[in-house]
Each structure stands twice: as C-alpha cells, then as structure tokens.
Amino acid sequence: MKMKTTLFNNISGDENSDQLNNNILSDEELWTDLQGGSSIAFHQIYQRYVQVLFNYGKKFTNQRELIEDCMQELFTGLWKYREKLGSVKNLKSYLLISFRRKLIPELQKANRLTEINKKNVRFEIVFSPERTKINEERQLEQNQNLLNQLNSLPERQREALYLRYYEGLSCQEIAEIFEMNPQSVYNLLNRAINLLKKRLLISILILFYIFFHLSE
C-alpha cells in the first residue's frame, strides 16, 4: 500500500477540505492509483464524489432509485475498465460527464413509461442561505422577482450556471458536456450574468434611494 502526503492548500479550493486529514491524495494521484488497481483509491474516489453526483442527478429528477442505479453503473464500470480508461484531466468533470451520459437516456426511457416527473423544475435556482438572512421585506420581494426571472431562463442555461458556478467546471469542460463549442457556453453564461448584474445594480440603486429619502 502506498502512503503519500500532499500538503493541502486551503485556498486552492477543494470542497472536501473539512473531511480531509493529512494524507489526502489529489484527484490525479487517486486516478493513477485506481488504474494501478488500488481498491482504496477506488473507495476514496467514491467517497469524494458520491454527493456531487447525487446532487447533480437530483437536479434532473426526483427518482432516487434511478439516480443511484446510474451511479452504481458508473462506478462499477470505472473499476472494471480502469486500465482502459486512459488519463483524465479533471476527475470531477469526467465523472459528471459520464454520469450525465448514463442518466439522460435512462430518464427518457423512464419518463416514456410514467408521466410523473413533469412538474419538477430542473436546475431550479433557490435563495442562498446568506441571502435569506436579509429579511427586509422589500428586498425579499425583489429577490423573489429575480429568482423567477432566473428560473425562466432555458434549462440548459441554468445547468450551465450550475456546472460553472456551483461545481466550478470550466467553460471548456461544460462545452464537452453539452457538445457545443466553448465560446457558445461562454455566451450562454454571460447572458445570465449580465442579466443578474443589471438587476442587482438596479436594486442597489433603489435601496440607496430609499435610504437617502428616509434619512432626509
């Protein structure tokens, strides 16, 4: 068994930082170990990404069984074909892409049989806990308007937002998932960001206005 220690740099960003102790391997090291047949590396990859994948799956459907079946298939395949898989640049985006490729056809199959899943808003944008703290009524109302506007963006645009700003994938990687060119992904995201900037600037201005008005 291999024992490696890598210094963990807190600011460089790995969301698992809290559950890690000092002999944590990087994704690249885990991948190499997995290809060499290390079951411990396999388990660590599972532990590191099980919630990321489940969370992503839940954005498409509430059918937990289906999500878990696809995850099972994904990981089983990962172990079985580990030697043939070649090198992987970014493990997280690799897993997200492979998972999505399994999940989408399964969902289409399942939804042809049952009609239950239709009501579900996919990739719904919600209040972040930080924003919910602000309980100024007027602001809440404005936030709600903003949310509605965000949630009426096309589903694909919201998924891009999710992958870019929630999971931290690059435009290049998202382009691979959507099978489109990176520039289009960039434009897709930019449209949403511009909308947000505009809306937020306006609401800041309104608040300022109210503030000065009241204090006069």
Add this chain to the structure above:
Amino acid sequence: MNKEKHVDQLIEHPQFQQWVKNPDSQSDKYWEEWMGDNPERVEAVDLAKKVLLSISFKEENMVEREVDVLWNKIKVGVQEPYPVHVKTSSNPLWWKYAAAITAILVCAFAYLVFIQNEKEENKTAVVYLEKTNQLGQKATIFLGDGTVIKLNSGSTLKYPKVFNNDERVVYLEGEAFFEVAKNPKKPFTVISGKIRTKVLGTSFNVRAYPEDNKVQVAVLSGKVGVKVPSKESLVLLPNESAIYNKSESEVKHAKVDMEKELAWKDNIIYFKNADFEEIRNVLERWYGVNFLLKKDVKIEYDFTGKFENRSLESVLEGISFSLDFQFEIDKDTVVIF
C-alpha cells in the same frame, strides 16, 4: 466600462468563488487585505459577491446509510475478486493495526478454506440463518449480495448463509422491506407461505403475517413478479400491489400508497381508513401487547392518521377519541371498553 470588467474578472476567479461560497478566516483575511490594497474595487467585490450568491441551488445529499448501501452494491457489482478494504488512519500505530488485521484475515481465510473444503466433501444442504424480531423490535439485515432488508416486528427471515450459483431465495414470515441488489443472472425470490415474489433487482414490501387473512406485496421501484398457487403470475410495477386473500384464494391487483406502506420503516404508524381490526393488529405487533375487548364493544368508524415515535398510550388516546372507546393499559394488555 472598466468597473464592469472588474466585476466579471472577480466572478470568474476560482478563489473568489470559493471565498463567497465557503468563507473561512484565511480567505476572509486574504480578501480584506486585497480590498485594502485596491479600495477602488470594493464596489466591484460587493456586486460580484451578490451575483454569485444569487446563483444558488438546493443541496440534496444522500444520508450516510444510503452512501454505504450504494457502496456495498458497487462492491458486489464488481465481479472480479475485490480486495478487502481496511479503513486507514494516519496514526503511527497504523502498521501494528495492519499487521494485526492481516493476521486476523489470514486466520479467517484459512478457516473459510477449511470450511469450504469440508462442504465440498460431504455436499450437505445449504446452511440457513434465521433472524426473528420479537414484538416491538425491528432490524436491518445486510445480505452478502448487497441486498438490504428491513425486518418489521414480530417477523422472521430465513436466508442462506451463502447464496448458491443460480438463484437467491429467502423465506419470510411477517413483514419486510427489500432493497434487492441488481443481478440479472440470479433472480431473488421471497417465499412467504404460498406466495412467491420474484425479482431481479428492485425494492418492495411484503406483508405476510401468518395470523392475517391478507398477504400484500407492494412495489416501490422496478418490476416484481408475484406467483400465487393455481393462478397466473402477476407483474407489479411501482406503486402497485398484489393482495392475496387466504380464505377466498383470490388475488387483487391494485394501486397502492407507498408512503403509507413504508411508513413503518421510519417508525411511523400510518392508518388510512383503517378499521378497528387493522388498528388492533398493527398496534399489537408494534408495541408487543394484547388487546382485550370487553363484551358489547362495537367500533364502527374508520380511522386515518399518522403517529411518529409515540407511546402506545398517546396513540390510543388519539384513536379512542375519534373511534369513541375507552381504554386501560395494564402491562402487556390493553383493555377496551
């Protein structure tokens, strides 16, 4: 518009994203210093922060048990011999533990080989294990193939220590919820009295108490085949059930409310238009008590309601009020009058 550009730069900055999402003292310090050095960008930071915080999604995680169950299934799904996984620690004592564990594994392995040889020699019948829950008791059983079974109170599950090569068969008396690990080559069969429930990999609930007149199989996911003697096999889909009436030897295929059927797993008693007979059976098993009905007591109403982690007394208080009866609890006996 230089300002706008600054905002965009911050929004795309990985460390900045990280700080907005999960601030800690280290990153707080870093960005405060940064703003001190770049006072003209404080506004940009504020707006960029607001933008990123507006893009928020619900966090939906699996609970620890689900993570373990899924891992168990994956391990089983991996066909080739899978090396035993031992949890490691960074403690210097690690090597000692490893040595000790290795020694134990070697012994266990030797023991298994020995047993295996013995079995091979005198091809005896399959060894069965049996788990019986007393009234008022529940248990979770993890089978070697990755299947997880939650066994309700007053129920017995009999299962082979090791499944043979071409099928998985278990015997149930009472009620259990099955989450069967997928294996298309080895169907999984639950035998409960005269009813056989056969699946490849799904989750479903079987209620087959010997003292009840009805046996019910209810499906949460996947496809389930149910075979009743001298009847065609029924195929059940999610949210469907088969109800077998023992005295009339009749089977009914019906829609079912899975939330109600599976409430027991989460320690919830759930009645829906339940008559007194049903209430009595459920409570007797759940709390391990006997009901004694005084003469002339007639209870005609139905009851609908949920109880979560409640004492027998408080459950009975709720029900007696709407069904209009009095009760007294004396040790293991509930007297109804």
